[in-house]
Amino acid sequence: MASVLVFGPTGKVGSYAARTAADQGAKVWLAMRDTTKAIPGLTEDAEKAGGFQRVQADLQKPETVSEAVKVSGAKRAFIYLVHGASDHQKATIEALKAAGVEFVVFLSSFTILVNQGLREISPSDYIAYVHAQVEANLEDTFGPDNYVALRPGGFVTNLLAERDGVVAGKVQLYGGIFEQDNIVPDDIGKVAGTVLASGPRNGQKKVYLYGPQIRSIHDSYVEVGRVLGKDLEIITLGPEDGLKKHLSRGMSESVAKYMVALAGTKGPDKGNGERFPRYQEGVANVQLYTGKPSTSLDDWVKQNKEIFKA
Numbered sequence: 356m357a358s359v360l361v362f363g364p365t366g367k368v369g370s371y372a373a374r375t376a377a378d379q380g381a382k383v384w385l386a387m388r389d390t391t392k393a394i395p396g397l398t399e400d401a402e403k404a405g406g407f408q409r410v411q412a413d414l415q416k417p418e419t420v421s422e423a424v425k426v427s428g429a430k431r432a433f434i435y436l437v438h439g440a441s442d443h444q445k446a447t448i449e450a451l452k453a454a455g456v457e458f459v460v461f462l463s464s465f466t467i468l469v470n471q472g473l474r475e476i477s478p479s480d481y482i483a484y485v486h487a488q489v490e491a492n493l494e495d496t497f498g499p500d501n502y503v504a505l506r507p508g509g510f511v512t513n514l515l516a517e518r519d520g521v522v523a524g525k526v527q528l529y530g531g532i533f534e535q536d537n538i539v540p541d542d543i544g545k546v547a548g549t550v551l552a553s554g555p556r557n558g559q560k561k562v563y564l565y566g567p568q569i570r571s572i573h574d575s576y577v578e579v580g581r582v583l584g585k586d587l588e589i590i591t592l593g594p595e596d597g598l599k600k601h602l603s604r605g606m607s608e609s610v611a612k613y614m615v616a617l618a619g620t621k622g623p624d625k626g627n628g629e630r631f632p633r634y635q636e637g638v639a640n641v642q643l644y645t646g647k648p649s650t651s652l653d654d655w656v657k658q659n660k661e662i663f664k665a
Contacts, residue, residue: 358382359551360423360432360456362414367512368462370395371544372433372551377405379552384427386412386420415440417450424454433551435462436486443488448496459493460551462543463504465563466623469633481613503555507543507564508637509535509622511655514575515662516604521579522665525588529597530618531573536566536634538641539650546644556643565637567649571621575652582656583663594619 359376363369364385374396377383383405385394390409394402412423414437424432432451437444451459466483467476473491476484493502513535520526543564555562570578573589580587592600594615601611641649656663 357431357552358384358427358429360384360386360410360412360427360429361548361551362386362412362432362434364394364397365392366435367395367540368544368547369433369435370397371541372460372547373397373407374405375545375548376433376552377407377548379549381431381552383407384423384429385409386423386432388413414444414447417446420447421450421454424451424456428455430456431458431460431551432456433460433462433547436489438485443485443492445492445496448489448492452496457497457501458554459497459502460547461489461493461502461504462547463487463490463506463561465506465508465565465637467504467506467561479613481610482617499560503550503560503562505543505547505550505562505564506637508538508566510543511537511539511566511652514572514579517576518663521576521583521585521587521663524585525590526576527590527592527596527600528573528576529592529594529600529615531571531576531589531591533572533618533620533622534569535572535575535622536569536637537575537652537655538564538566539655542566542641542645542650546641549644559640562640562644563633563637564640565634565649567638567651569634570652572618578652579656579663582653583660 359381361369361373361383364373364387373383373385385407387409390411410423410426412419414420414434464482464486467487473487476487478484490504517526517528546564576587576589597615598611601614638649
């Protein structure tokens, strides 16, 4: 039974990645900053029955990553982006390799353009840039055939930014025209766990993943309200108020300004345009790796109604 390391198992994606890899026969080590934290969807009894093992590790501390690899004997690892890492996780990636990991699955982003050079992306294109630099470091260290970058679209959980407004029946929204596919973290995690345990399908190295329907953020909230049986009042904010909201949530000024500029557009093309021609492929990939279609926004809201209760 092969051993794999899953970093960030207390998150939705990491939790599903861990459980899926275990279901496919891998011995799963849960790499955690705090080994006492609960893991979503994994009770203490289920953790014991599944043979999971916890190990302390922090992706921002390469020495702990090296020790976790040595203790686990893992040859494969799932990692995610650490925002603010000055070296774009280069030291951590090198520690994984030096300690014995041979293959990495990285949770990246669809904002990296198809066939775009990883080192060519401007720092001003913040989301694509930070993910691309980690991919580039993985390529430099492991080579192009020994890592897979998962590139999911817009997480449905982004809608939780206005959760309090949904509960109150009044959403104050900037960036309502921005379009996203609302992919659910569960689907991403299941794909991650499959690739981690069994490798990619069809030789894929960049695996795009999308939800089944593209909606504007405005229309997404309307749909959330409809499923909840609420006629939401949606108030449109201007860029200045949008900036204030981001700053009030602890975002740096440079990133907040980037997000405001991005949200003032429809966002990257996810159809058959020149920039993002892989939307249908991304929807199909969820089916390919999980055996089921992408979860819809409607179903996600139905499954998570408790989140939207006061």
